[in-house]
Amino acid sequence: MGADKILLTILALPLIGALINGTLGKNMPKAVVGALATGVMFTAFALALVLFGSVHKQQLVHLFTMISLDGFELNARLQLDSLSIWMTLIVTGVGSLIHLFSMGYMSHDKGYYKFFTYLNLFIFAMLILVLGSNYFMLFFGWEGVGICSYLLIGFHYSDAQKGIANSVAARKAFIMNRIGDLGLLIGLFLILSQFGTLEYSALADKLLIEKIEPTTWMMFGITACLFIGATGKSAQIPLFTWLPDAMAGPTPVSALIHAATMVTAGIFLVVRSNFFFEMAPMTQDIMLYVGLATSLAAAFMALRQNDIKKVLAYSTVSQLGLLFVALGMGAYTAAMFHVTTHAFFKALLFLGSGSVIHAMSDEQDIRVMGGLKKYIPITHITFLIGTLAIAGFPLLSGFYSKDEILAHAVMHNPMIYGILMVSVAMTAIYMFRLYFLVFHGNFRGTSEQQHHLHESPLNMTLPLLVLAVLSVFGGILNLPGVVMKAGTHWMSHYLEHNTRGLEVIETHHLSSSQAMLLMGGAVLMTLIILFGSFVVYVKRGSLAKSDEELSGWELVSNKKLYFDEIYNFLFVKPLEWMSERIHAFVEVIALNKSVYGFAGLIGKTGDIVRKWQTGVVSNYLFWMVLGVISLVIYYLIKF
Amino acid sequence: MVLASIFESGVSIDFYIVLASVLFAIGAVGVMVRRNAIVLLMCIELMLNAVNLLMVAFSTYHGKGDGQVFVFFIMVVAAAEATVGLSILVMAYRNIRSTDVGIFNKLKG
């Protein structure tokens, strides 16, 4: 089978799964539905591995021409290169594990078949996003994942208590994403009007080989628009507030869409468009500072969240900020490396939290958890690994990938390194707080909940274990060249040798001693925070405060820096106000009244004029004679 | 003077025109100012006859007969009109006991 056939099969599998489950799933047993959806995912992953092993140079698979007009052509075409294959591996790999997990997690849900339909559909859209050979295809996938995200966030829309809130969160996510999408779309128009094509390779050729130099402002415009699109999907300031709300969806969804895959679409977009961004240093700077601000702000907000999933959500936002810092510095492969490891440990953490929530009978508040380590040991161990990985504990995957970005920051600007370290430190603080509050201390929930506490079934713990292994060893993919020289930076080389644009970008690496120094500092900091958290939460037994007790910075952190309130005041309320006012004043009064007024005016005129119709014959005759006489006089004078 | 000219050259067309105009004006003014329907009908007859007079006068003046033919038509029509008009009037009188046209103002706007 050629690579193109394999590729089409990979694409078709989730779609077929979605179609079968969507149409027939209602009447099929749950086991069949789940097995089908998960089965196609594992098959797709296996095929992706085949591609990974066999494709070593860029390859295009033309499907059909969607639009062909005078000036341009938009194709349904797929592109195989290192970047798209790598993303396919992440999407199908992490995706299959999460599908497997969902089989257990959603087993009691009535919309079981719908859930798997949406999940498969999401994978399909995500694959279109990463595999398309042009921005048009990317946009298809881009909005497709947005719809699936909408459907899955609002999955429990008819829930008696939370139904409305869930659907509001879904709507918020879709609309904020739409704002970003508008930016992206305008970016597409800019590219199209400037270059006449949306194909990545054609664009790369024009920029890198033909050396076409558009104006600085044009490049700024294009990249800024693309970046706006990325801020929407990847939850950056100012369009990040939807992601924490998106936690209203079922937990596997949060793991799959809102942590591991969809939110990294923005990163993917920038890496894909590296040849544009490399020519727009201004946008790179903006990206860097936006990422930095997001990373800091989100980490700060995560410090005092009490919903286990919200903490992880803000952590995701913060990590994405970190990734944009990396992209802003031109460290594309480092960013992809972190995307990969982040997919591992964040999916692990989310699935772990899902397992915790499952055990706690759908309770998400960490204030009523505690001491869970003896009830759910596997979840405990894997969650601990995930926490250590994200906190940057030595030799775990997050340690390497984060360190890579930090190393770039040192070379770029020590100030940025300093600020990033604050964010990294906060990450460790809130993650250890979460871990200790959930798994250590005494159980604080109701006795009923305690009675129900149980470890999850194998189909839920197995993905946890696999992801835990990946989180531990994921760093091997891109080892820094500290100890040994051979075999290091494997992933960077893999991506660079076969991704347009990346091959020409010089990657700088720190000298060994500098690298050692940085790593040592990071390790030291993590250990100190680990120890400090242990003292505070385990030895002294500090607990999370209730909402009323919060004050000062804790309140601000808990209230997410009041972003939602500010947006409400700045955008939502004025828009609603405008809608009502415009309807009341312009539509009803100015336009409608004036139309009816005009009709009334004609009526009034008629009222006046009709008085002349006296109904008396003599009067009519009088006017007639008068008319005749005046006509006669007029003609007499005229001639 | 006038009489003299009449005796000298016969009745000129001008006299007929003046006479017809005066008759027509009397009729028209009568229609406008009087309210008795019978008088109105009579005034309408007067106007028609003024026209008839003019027709006959011009017919003689031009030495052609078609004007006089028209007069016959008009007389027939006038007779028919008077018949219909009077019968309407009689019906109206039976209903409202009056021939005052001021009362018939159902068309008032």
Add this chain to the structure above:
Amino acid sequence: MELFALPLVFALIALVAPKSKVNYVGLIGAVVSMVVSFIHVAYFSPDQYVSLFAPDFMLPLGLTFKMGYDGIGLFMVVLTNVITTLILLSNLNREIAHNRAFNALVLLMQFGLLGVFTAMDGIMFYIFWELTLVPIFLISYWFGAADRKKPLMKFFIYTFVGSLAMLLSFMALGTYSSSFAYEDLLAAQLTAKTAFWVMGGFFLAFAIKIPLFPFHTWQPDTYTVSPMAGTMLLSALMLKMALYGMVRWMIPIAPEALDELSCLVITLGLIGVVYAAVIAIKQSDIKRLFAFASISHVGLIAAGIMLFNKDALSGAFIQIANHSLVALGLFLAADILERRMGTRNIYDLGGVAKLAPKFGFWFAAVAFASVSVPLTSGFIGEFLLLKGLYNYSWIVGLVAGTTLVLGAVYTLRAYQISMFGAPKMEHFADLTWNEMLTFFIIMLIILVLGIYPQAIIDFVGPSLDLTIESVKGSKVIVQ
């Protein structure tokens, strides 16, 4: 001949058909006309002109009675037939007091519309244009809501004034041309000033019918009080007459004034896009909400048409098809809600999706199509239109682009409030087979066009090329 006359025949049959079967007679009539138009499509190659009716005598007033179609015309004919079929299909289980009159009127409407789209003579176009007003007025008047009289008077007078302006334009044109045949009118050489007034007359007629801001005040009221079929005919087909008229008549006949008027029309279109979308955000009457949504969508199409280049026009035709289908779906959904719950207020609804999952699914599908997400024809249409507008001026493109965001806001809000949450009613009957089939066909076409829009582009492309050429040509001559 059979292409446009069949509905009239079936309208007469419907008038005498037995009452219990008349709905089926109407549907069969529409289906037969649809099949006939498909046969025409099968024998049609996009670059040809097919004459349907061209008597070899010419009346002294310059009337030629010519009828025929090219790609654009046939596209609109097929659209009309498909939409009418769907309207009658969705009405199949609706009990209406005078089913005979109703079906006959819908078919008469179809006849009028087909006449409009195949008329190749100015006066014929005008006659059919006016003919459509009669059935739609009667459908709304006889079968509409209780408070229908005032809005319908407004609708009638509004559109009639517009039509008279168009008639004046035709009369003015007649003095410059030997006959009212389309090609003679095209060849007529107008001075810039005459062209301006001629185009202005057409524009008034079309702007009212579309409707463009600020001529739209009849539209929300009329949509609200009309019965479902009336609203569907108005939004899915009648307004397309005006958009078609812009492409076929208004611009090619008086191209000299295009530059002068395009700025104005694009501005009005854009104001409508934003204005109606903002108003729709807080509407609680679901039919009114969709009416404003319609204003917002068609404003974009009208603005795109005024650019008169092939990208934007192709986008406009895709969007014309898309908007017809989406409007059909949305108003069907609104009618289902109104019929089963007795209210159009979305705040009185809620949780319907749980009780009627099929309806929830199909309504959501149509709602997403209305938000023009990729894979639906709406996305392709809006993509091309926005691209055209963006090339015209980036500010225009940006303002028009807000429709993407605002459209999502009001559509999803309406959907969420009416369908999600805990159910507020005991029982909600799910879709009947004919409603389901209607939704299915709508979505099928939308998806096919969304994935392979080139089908439409190839179909109308050659005719568009010709029209654009003629417009460009006459501009050059004047300059």
